[in-house]
Amino acid sequence: MSPTLIVLAVLTLYLAGSLWVGWRSWRQGAATLDDYFVASRRISPLVLFCTLAATNFSAFFFLGFAGASYRLGWPFYGLMAFGTSLVGLSILLLGVPIYKLGKAKGYLTPPELITGESGSQMLGWLYGAVLVIFTLPYLAVQPYGAGLVLESLTDGGIDGFHGAVLLTGVMLIYIWLGGMRSSVWTDLLQGGLMLGLMLTAVLVVMQGLGGFGAAGGDLAAAHPQKFMREGAVTWQVWLSYTLLWPMVVPMFPQLFSRFYIAESDKALRTAAWLYPTIVPLLFLAPVLLGVSGNLDFPELAKAESDSIVPILLLEHAPLWLAALVMTGALAAFMSTADSQLLAMSSILTRDIAASITELKEDEQYSLGRWLVVALAIVGLALAYDPPDTIFNVVSQAFTGLAVLFPTTVALLWWRHTRSEACIASILTGETLVAWTYLAAQGGGIPEWFTQGFHPSMPIIFLSAVILIVGSLLLGKDSET
Amino acid sequence: MTGTERELRPFRLPSLRWTGIFVLLTLLSLDIWAWDSKAVIGGWLPVWVFHLLVLQFVLAFALWRFTQEWKP
Numbered sequence: 001m002s003p004t005l006i007v008l009a010v011l012t013l014y015l016a017g018s019l020w021v022g023w024r025s026w027r028q029g030a031a032t033l034d035d036y037f038v039a040s041r042r043i044s045p046l047v048l049f050c051t052l053a054a055t056n057f058s059a060f061f062f063l064g065f066a067g068a069s070y071r072l073g074w075p076f077y078g079l080m081a082f083g084t085s086l087v088g089l090s091i092l093l094l095g096v097p098i099y100k101l102g103k104a105k106g107y108l109t110p111p112e113l114i115t116g117e118s119g120s121q122m123l124g125w126l127y128g129a130v131l132v133i134f135t136l137p138y139l140a141v142q143p144y145g146a147g148l149v150l151e152s153l154t155d156g157g158i159d160g161f162h163g164a165v166l167l168t169g170v171m172l173i174y175i176w177l178g179g180m181r182s183s184v185w186t187d188l189l190q191g192g193l194m195l196g197l198m199l200t201a202v203l204v205v206m207q208g209l210g211g212f213g214a215a216g217g218d219l220a221a222a223h224p225q226k227f228m229r230e231g232a233v234t235w236q237v238w239l240s241y242t243l244l245w246p247m248v249v250p251m252f253p254q255l256f257s258r259f260y261i262a263e264s265d266k267a268l269r270t271a272a273w274l275y276p277t278i279v280p281l282l283f284l285a286p287v288l289l290g291v292s293g294n295l296d297f298p299e300l301a302k303a304e305s306d307s308i309v310p311i312l313l314l315e316h317a318p319l320w321l322a323a324l325v326m327t328g329a330l331a332a333f334m335s336t337a338d339s340q341l342l343a344m345s346s347i348l349t350r351d352i353a354a355s356i357t358e359l360k361e362d363e364q365y366s367l368g369r370w371l372v373v374a375l376a377i378v379g380l381a382l383a384y385d386p387p388d389t390i391f392n393v394v395s396q397a398f399t400g401l402a403v404l405f406p407t408t409v410a411l412l413w414w415r416h417t418r419s420e421a422c423i424a425s426i427l428t429g430e431t432l433v434a435w436t437y438l439a440a441q442g443g444g445i446p447e448w449f450t451q452g453f454h455p456s457m458p459i460i461f462l463s464a465v466i467l468i469v470g471s472l473l474l475g476k477d478s479e480t
Numbered sequence: 481m482t483g484t485e486r487e488l489r490p491f492r493l494p495s496l497r498w499t500g501i502f503v504l505l506t507l508l509s510l511d512i513w514a515w516d517s518k519a520v521i522g523g524w525l526p527v528w529v530f531h532l533l534v535l536q537f538v539l540a541f542a543l544w545r546f547t548q549e550w551k552p
Contacts, residue, residue, distance in 0.1 A: 074526050074529055077529055077532070078528070078529070078532060081532055081536065082506070082509040082532055082535065082536060082539075085536045085539055085540070086502075086506070086539070088539070088540070088543050089502060089539075089543065092543065092546065092547065092550070093491075096491075096552060097489070097491045097552065100552070101489070117489065212522065212523070212524045213522055213523035213524060214523075215524065216520060216522070216523040216524025216525070217523045217524075219524075220520060220523075224518065227518055227520060227526045228516065228517070228518055228526075229515050229516075229517075229528065230515050230516040235510055235512050235515065238510065239510060242506060242509060242510075243506075265551075269547040270547075272543050272547060273540050273541075273543040273544040273547060274540075275540075276536045276537070276539045276540040276543060277537070277540040279536065280532070280533045280536040280537065281533075284529075284533075288524075411489075412489060412490065412491055413490050413491055413492075414490055415489075415490045
């Protein structure tokens, strides 16, 4: 059997499995707006945890983590792990309030909650605009990246764009049919595959390298700096990432929307402590692979190092196994992209269309489904030849979305929050995001601004200060 | 807005003790005092990564306890 045929057989099985799960979920659901966007708020604790994790961990977790660890060494684990575990705290402190408010008032999208709780349509629109601006480019980048994975897997047998069309097409079918319900249940399949195949990759590669101890010993002798934080990362950058993840992850609209789908607040409580239980072990796998890649391939350039997982697999595993494991990367892509597609569709339907014109629920349901199709087509069109602007926006997405964190926390937790101060906070934050981006392109972001921290830290801090000072100056607002 | 709906916000923490615990765990994760550590466990796992692993499990336990106490 030729290599391309093996890959195609594995791929066909995976895609057929995704379609079957998506179809089964649709059959169990109802053709209502509530079911389409929030799965009738009936997702149980364990399933909720799985869908939160699968949605959060994109193809970057599967490929980019290992690539970054190849270059930076073990310190990359430190930049990602504890902060991601702290997302559990965010699930609890933001997720539970969002769930309760969503259930009590029927919110389906993040901006709806912001508008409803602040009483300001303007703030809701601004919040929604930021979500769309920083999430839409991701929708284009994801199929582009997945297409490239498929192209490399089939050795050019399927070119990148046709690969993107194939994967997006399958995703579109199950999201069109079952919306959130299909997204959640396919997440279970995709997340399980991602986890199982990543662990398989670790076992196969480490065995090929002579075992954990032998590979570690060789690596420590040849590349001791890969084990050390000193010289690789500063404590300021380390702390920045530790704080950034719990602030930005719940601001991803695809994650925020999932707080609405829980069957009870117990589901979110369970997901909250499961997150730091699983993440520490899960993150070891790609980091270990990436760091170990330095043994066999010590001189890879940056772009090549992002493919260190497939490179290692092709070195240490039979082709069929390498193809099977790389299906995990495609699963990781689909589990994130389908959720983003649905979240964008819900925002455009509920917060834009339904707020400017009268739409009955069944009309919104229909519009939401067509918007999923339209967004997927836009994503594919951009994936055909992505303009540089898209990658530029994506590079700023984490900080851009984290600017919404102070507003979200304040509206849920602080009685004196004023919507005008929230608007000023977001506008100032996004202006600073644009300024730091332009400064980085020029002479670099001034040291007096960052003080050695990641630029997101002073930006979020200033956004929070403006919100607090503004709210206090404007005085108590009993309506918010 | 009804009275029941108004009662939902603002949400409140049960005590400052929990804030202290989560801040302390975050500070401990910095591990600045052993920043230049090269020690490994089992020949492959840096000791500071093991330290982070343990802290994350402590965080998971703390969150589990917190969920028992905080019921808004």
